[in-house]
Amino acid sequence: MTDHPLPSWRNGPARTAILDFVARVTAENGPDHVPQPERIAVFDNDGTLWCEQPYQVQVFFLTDRVRELAAKDPALAARQPFKAFLEGDHATLHALGKQGIQELFFATHAGMTEDEFAVLARDWLARAKHPKLGRTFPQLTYQPQLELLDFLRANGFKIFVASGGGMDLIRAFSEDTYGIPPEQIIGSSMKLRFEAGDAGVSIVKLGELNSFDDREEKVVNIGLHIGRRPIFCFGNSDGDLAMLRYTLAGKGARLGLLLHHDDAEREFAYDRDFPLSPLVEALEKADAYGITVVSMQNAWSTVFPDAAAP
Amino acid sequence: MTDHPLPSWRNGPARTAILDFVARVTAENGPDHVPQPERIAVFDNDGTLWCEQPYQVQVFFLTDRVRELAAKDPALAARQPFKAFLEGDHATLHALGKQGIQELFFATHAGMTEDEFAVLARDWLARAKHPKLGRTFPQLTYQPQLELLDFLRANGFKIFVASGGGMDLIRAFSEDTYGIPPEQIIGSSMKLRFEAGDAGVSIVKLGELNSFDDREEKVVNIGLHIGRRPIFCFGNSDGDLAMLRYTLAGKGARLGLLLHHDDAEREFAYDRDFPLSPLVEALEKADAYGITVVSMQNAWSTVFPDAAAP
Structure with missing residues (x-):
């Protein structure tokens, strides 16, 4: 833990909620202590860890x-x-x-x-480069989130991605960009087949959907891949509401965060008007479910890493 | 790494193969060095990590x-x-x-x-206790395998279980007994459903098979859950042959081991005659596929942990 964790997070309610939560679950003799193996964090990917506009x-x-x-x-x-x-x-x-x-x-x-x-x-x-922002897509990950991933890891958290996007595309960059290994990526997937022959012994991706990892299915796949309830969840759309609720409904200290893209100047401003992944219900019910809404405009002092970064 | 890793493994070809392999993949500047995140090991469960007789x-x-x-x-x-x-x-x-x-x-x-x-x-x-051996089932894990799990972990391996048995039953004891957390257990599973209501927000196990994790399906589920090819695989039946082949067919240093239960005195002696999980083809083709056969009788000086152990 550094003296200044989360340097790209402005002092405010979201940063305070994160720091308080991590302090509580890691305090050895505190009432909210969570043993290290149970410190499971789940992040949505598109719009939560990297840019999803004008489309994923x-x-x-x-x-x-x-x-x-x-x-x-x-x-x-x-x-x-x-x-x-x-x-x-x-x-x-x-x-x-x-x-x-x-x-x-x-x-x-x-x-x-x-x-x-x-x-x-x-x-x-x-x-490949983003048509408007002119960077490669891994360069469009959010700097505050990279700091948050590091901060959570430094405090003993194991981090999973639960994405509606294709699992294999995320696995191709997650280790280098997020520091999250392929086995901690959950996402949409094709059915697979084992093939052994002259061409080798391998796994073939079939033209048939195995799982569309969105909404309730995100929770089902958390059950399949992780087998225990996360204590921390970060999303940005109605597709993440089920896993936010699942996380927050467990016993003990929990934190659920919802990124609100309200920053047209530095990134994009959208919620209910993004048809591919709208944010309506989760925002309306955030208070009722105990979800902390993170205003990008207010909470983040920086959005993207230095352009020079890999 | 202790001075005497694997104390319950007798000096012999199996122990030598394990020690040589681990030395090669961990040698920083050696030709067979494998970066730590790629040191993925997969173990079958029934008959490989714990006793599966007279039935699983x-x-x-x-x-x-x-x-x-x-x-x-x-x-x-x-x-x-x-x-x-x-x-x-x-x-x-x-x-x-x-x-x-x-x-x-x-x-x-x-x-x-x-x-x-x-x-x-x-x-x-x-x-619950084993009818013949009088111990609880977690006490019927194999002592040499517990040492092997520790030895691999000490050398930077991440260990997964890939079992035909029900994932949720293994997840209920794997962390305490094997030191393997639930998210590293792959096995057979039921379909799941997200439920949110007055009774809480939870995952319900449905009366419908999701995956029978055996033979080729073990490889498919390794693809789904891990997303990269293991470099080490340990099994004991024909149900493990596909994942042994998948492991051994990758580039670089690999080790595939097959436990042969030939120890009627200390455990059980069986292979083709065990209808629930026979060992025939994997034994016949072990040489052709480069699989190292481990004779329980010869390779292990101890089978079970001290009865006093938890």
Whole structure:
């Protein structure tokens, strides 16, 4: 624990809530002491640890992958849903519905081994840039959150990500960027198959959804992957409300935080108007459920790391 | 690292293979060095970390649970598959097939919250005793394996269990007995549901199979839960062959071990004749796949911890 933990967090209610909570659960003989192995923290990813505007990083990845596939295979480019997607034809895409969207995901995220996907994803994450902010996506993680992850780890917390985004994309950068190893990443996933043959022994990603890790499903997957109730949870949308409630309903000291993107100047300002991941109910019920709302504008003195940072 | 790691392992090929492997992957500037976060070890549970004879601990648990349920509800005791199970009527049970077995599991392992199941399981594990060996089941873990877990951890390994047994039963004792936290236990599981209401906010175990974590499925679940290839794997049956192959097929230094129960005097002697989890193919192909076979009789100077141990 440094003398000045959380330097990018302004003095105020959110920072105080975090410091008080960590002090309470780590005080050896205090009434709220939590043994180290039970100090489980869960963070949402998109919009909580990194920028999700104008849409989630996964969508940028999908877009670039569709373009690459289309460049290699003109027949694919002429076929739906790829044609509509490439032409930005929202009406046709909407008409193709959920099945069209899934087909885009399967074509770009499946039909290869886990190892092959990891290579693709790492390569893309190293070079793709945000269209407006001009940085790579791992450079669009939030500096205050990187400090918070370090602070929690220094105080014996084990940190998990529980994301609606694809687990394998996050696993491709989480260790380098967040210091969180792949086995602590929970997210949406494809069904997998073991394959052993002349090409080697590997795990293949299939074109079939295994889990869409959002809302109640986040809690179900916390049960599957972690097997105990977190004591700390940080989210930013209604998709995180179930896991915030699950965290806060346990016995003993708990902290649930909800990031409110109200900073149009330094990042983006949005909540109910972001159709891909709205924030309405969680904000309305924050008080009732004991959730601490974090105003980005007020709570953070810095949003992104120095541009020079990796 | 102690001066005498693995005191219950006799000097011989298995102990040498373990010591050599760990020395190679931890040698900072050696050609086989593996960075600490990639030192992932996976152990099977039944028959690898603890005794699985005359049948797996899960079956003892299920039996006691069926008896408890029958004592509370005579109507259940009169109904199939419970009646046949309680009467030891194998012919009828066999005729009821997979569905009958699943119904027994669902009735005894589901329809309650994760927290309620954990209380039940901990209570049972503290008092139930092995009919022949007279110890509680956690006291039937193998002393040489407890030493091996400690030795691997001391050398920077992160250890996972990948078991065909129910994940939640293992999670109820793994931290105390193996020093392995619940989030590093992978096993068979029921589907789960998030429930929020007057009774609280919790995860409920449903009467529907989510994953039977055996054979190829062990590798699939390693992909889901860990997201990288282990470098060390220890099993004891054909159910572990896929994950042994997956481990050994990676690049760099690898170690795959297969425990052969050939010790009728101190434990049990069995392989192809154990119908619940036979060992045939893995033993036959051990050489071809580079698997090191561990003869319990030869490799271990002690099998169980001192009876006085917890």
